[in-house]
Amino acid sequence: MFQSCETVGTNETHDMVSLGKKATDSAKAVILSLEKLQDGREYSLPCPCIPPEIRVGLSDLNPSSVKLAKSLVEKAVKMHKIFAIQGPYPVIRAALRARGWIEQRMPQQVQQRQNSDSRSNDAEEDNSEETEKEKEPDRLHSLMSRLVRNEMVYFYWTNRRDAICTNSLQKEQIVNHFAKAGSFTTKAGLCVNLRKLHWFDSADPDSFFPRCYKLAARDEKHAFIEDYRRTACTSLLKYVVEKDQHIQWNEICQNFQDVQWQKKQSKLHCKPLVPSETVTTALKVCQEYLESLEHGDIDKSLETPQTLTQEQWEGFLNSYYLVAHGRAQIERSGNFVSSCKAMLQKLEKVCPQLGIDGTQNIWIIKPGAKSRGRGIKCEKRLDQILRLVSMDSTFIKESKWVVQKYIEKPFLVHDTKFDVRQWFLVTDWNPLTVWFYKKCYLRFSTQPYSLDTLDSSVHLCNNSIQKHLRPSHQRHRCIPAHNMWLDDQFKAFLASQGKEALWETVVVPGMKTAVIQALLTAQDLIESRKNTFELYGADFMLDFSLHPWLIEINASPTMAPSTCVTAQLCTAVQEDTLRVVLDRRVDRSANTGDFQLIYRQAAVGVPLYIGINLVVEGIAVKHSRRFQCLLPPLKSSQLPSSKRCGAVKEKEPAPEKDKPLPKVIQKAQENKTSNSEATLSPALPSEPSISRVAFHLPVTVLSVDGGSNFEHLSKKHAEVQYHILDMWWQYQPLEKLKITFFQPEEEE
Numbered sequence: 001m002f003q004s005c006e007t008v009g010t011n012e013t014h015d016m017v018s019l020g021k022k023a024t025d026s027a028k029a030v031i032l033s034l035e036k037l038q039d040g041r042e043y044s045l046p047c048p049c050i051p052p053e054i055r056v057g058l059s060d061l062n063p064s065s066v067k068l069a070k071s072l073v074e075k076a077v078k079m080h081k082i083f084a085i086q087g088p089y090p091v092i093r094a095a096l097r098a099r100g101w102i103e104q105r106m107p108q109q110v111q112q113r114q115n116s117d118s119r120s121n122d123a124e125e126d127n128s129e130e131t132e133k134e135k136e137p138d139r140l141h142s143l144m145s146r147l148v149r150n151e152m153v154y155f156y157w158t159n160r161r162d163a164i165c166t167n168s169l170q171k172e173q174i175v176n177h178f179a180k181a182g183s184f185t186t187k188a189g190l191c192v193n194l195r196k197l198h199w200f201d202s203a204d205p206d207s208f209f210p211r212c213y214k215l216a217a218r219d220e221k222h223a224f225i226e227d228y229r230r231t232a233c234t235s236l237l238k239y240v241v242e243k244d245q246h247i248q249w250n251e252i253c254q255n256f257q258d259v260q261w262q263k264k265q266s267k268l269h270c271k272p273l274v275p276s277e278t279v280t281t282a283l284k285v286c287q288e289y290l291e292s293l294e295h296g297d298i299d300k301s302l303e304t305p306q307t308l309t310q311e312q313w314e315g316f317l318n319s320y321y322l323v324a325h326g327r328a329q330i331e332r333s334g335n336f337v338s339s340c341k342a343m344l345q346k347l348e349k350v351c352p353q354l355g356i357d358g359t360q361n362i363w364i365i366k367p368g369a370k371s372r373g374r375g376i377k378c379e380k381r382l383d384q385i386l387r388l389v390s391m392d393s394t395f396i397k398e399s400k401w402v403v404q405k406y407i408e409k410p411f412l413v414h415d416t417k418f419d420v421r422q423w424f425l426v427t428d429w430n431p432l433t434v435w436f437y438k439k440c441y442l443r444f445s446t447q448p449y450s451l452d453t454l455d456s457s458v459h460l461c462n463n464s465i466q467k468h469l470r471p472s473h474q475r476h477r478c479i480p481a482h483n484m485w486l487d488d489q490f491k492a493f494l495a496s497q498g499k500e501a502l503w504e505t506v507v508v509p510g511m512k513t514a515v516i517q518a519l520l521t522a523q524d525l526i527e528s529r530k531n532t533f534e535l536y537g538a539d540f541m542l543d544f545s546l547h548p549w550l551i552e553i554n555a556s557p558t559m560a561p562s563t564c565v566t567a568q569l570c571t572a573v574q575e576d577t578l579r580v581v582l583d584r585r586v587d588r589s590a591n592t593g594d595f596q597l598i599y600r601q602a603a604v605g606v607p608l609y610i611g612i613n614l615v616v617e618g619i620a621v622k623h624s625r626r627f628q629c630l631l632p633p634l635k636s637s638q639l640p641s642s643k644r645c646g647a648v649k650e651k652e653p654a655p656e657k658d659k660p661l662p663k664v665i666q667k668a669q670e671n672k673t674s675n676s677e678a679t680l681s682p683a684l685p686s687e688p689s690i691s692r693v694a695f696h697l698p699v700t701v702l703s704v705d706g707g708s709n710f711e712h713l714s715k716k717h718a719e720v721q722y723h724i725l726d727m728w729w730q731y732q733p734l735e736k737l738k739i740t741f742f743q744p745e746e747e748e
């Protein structure tokens, strides 16, 4: 289970020693528990890390072993301790067995399917060696597995949700995947969902998630092109400012008769000159963008010509490429330095991502639902980006490609790029309950960071890519050959730079906030189920000021002990997950290891069910004859006395389609004002008939209190709104929902 490292520095050696010790300790613990087992005092079973000599072999299966197996099975069945695992998770298996659980083997096909699968998690990176070890027969466990083959499984750990049939799950069965998590565990899902953040939090997703577009959607493609062009403008301004600083520095060098500099200068003079209008155009576009953010463009008529025509944009981008990628010079660029600086300062206040943009306008193009760096490419020219996705044959089929702004100025360790793998655990979606792992690890690139090449070996830090590459000779020797660091090693590095405090004040809080915000935006879409939990692996990058940027969230993050770093941390995170989801169920004060509860929503009370499905109360819009309700009316006598009201106006029921519509009381009162309000009191949120509620109100909904996902509320007719109510009720039962209607203009 614990593999040796290719190169281990002092720290790693220490880690391995402690790991080795851990393994021996756990073997000793198992021997002890086996000894206890003989006395019949404690039930605990050997785990796969036990040396073969103490494993129970076939010859050991004498009548007394069989008797022992039977009694253990009997006890496990009585205590509902039967588990099943799909995928290479020896740590989970060992930890469950140590708790007295007995495994029911999953059918062979389910186990095999995992290997051929290529979904959006990165679990397939897991080493086959572990799987081989798993196959090593352990006769006593095999016997017990056979004995429990017809028992109900109480704990499933799989690396894919569809490995088990979730429809037939009993309430008390625990599973490690929620349904519909793709809304934030796929690149396209995260890209789309984070835009809804304003409904849940005042935070701006642009402050922690690099802007991202789904290229297959026409409007998104258009938005991307606009973004690309605007970024070319800001990048040009940055270039002018940085160039000036560079020249100033070179002048200092020149004073010291730096020959190297002179050589470079002469080379530079051979480069083409780009007209200074390129900079004035960029400044103009930026100015207009600033005005549009302040809605200064709102009164412009649609006929007002755009800043640049398509052809002018092409001309501008060509000049920009010559400067930023070809290192051409800009005519009299020195004259624009102060205006470029001033414009960038203004933009900084309103564009939270200006800091991660460099001068090159690089974007990273990712297939929507793949993992381990497959199909990812960095590009810097607009035409190349668009051509890449449109020419790729998979693009036509795969409508989920996303293009994301590349973080051009990451925080580097000894000039090497890295990203951070951070785990978190969700144990409930309603109320949302999130556990953050206190430990994480860094994954380095094998090559020194440079924007002169856009090769994956430099820019993608996935272990599945980097493990095949030989580390560059230029890379600093502090970075180990296995390309990983524990968070503690990074903290030590920060300390050496005088930045130690930033880990606790900037990096960790930033990662926690990003995780919570990503989950909040997905909450309404996830199928919540009690006795379900899910461990996720979020990837972050740090910018030059150590601010974390969320790159993606993986369901079923890899647990492969591929290096000494992952061997240590993946083992720990799996054991701690079981502490949270199993030990804490029976003892609220149980040790949760390195998991820290960081978010728990206030519990949402389920309204008392009083036999009524839905109550609509409120003040009808003026001219209530136009109020049409498609719900079947209740006869007055059917109403509870408190709800009977002379003003109730019963409408013709809508023709029934396939199933009976819910009972609804509609209570409306005439009102003299043109505004109107209605309060809806939902019944049990699980009541399926809620989804049939439909209102046809010729009104515009102005505001909704207590709501969550009301994206479409500005739409004119409330038919759209019933769809929203439908979604909302499923996940967030509220006692009251107040909707303010606006009286529309009278129809002719």
Ligand SMILES: Nc1ncnc2c1ncn2[C@@H]1O[C@H](COP(=O)(O)OP(=O)(O)OP(=O)(O)O)[C@@H](O)[C@H]1O
Residues within 6 Å of the ligand: 121, 122, 210, 364, 366, 370, 371, 372, 373, 374, 376, 404, 405, 406, 407, 408, 418, 419, 459, 460, 461, 462, 463, 539, 541, 551, 552, 554
């Ligand atoms: N916007 C970005 N800016 C800079 N680097 C990025 C960006 N997005 C991704 N990367 C780099 O590319 C790598 C792969 O990206 P990403 O995690 O999105 O892909 P993946 O194939 O799902 O990887 P995994 O399965 O390991 O999570 C990241 O680990 C990171 O090093």
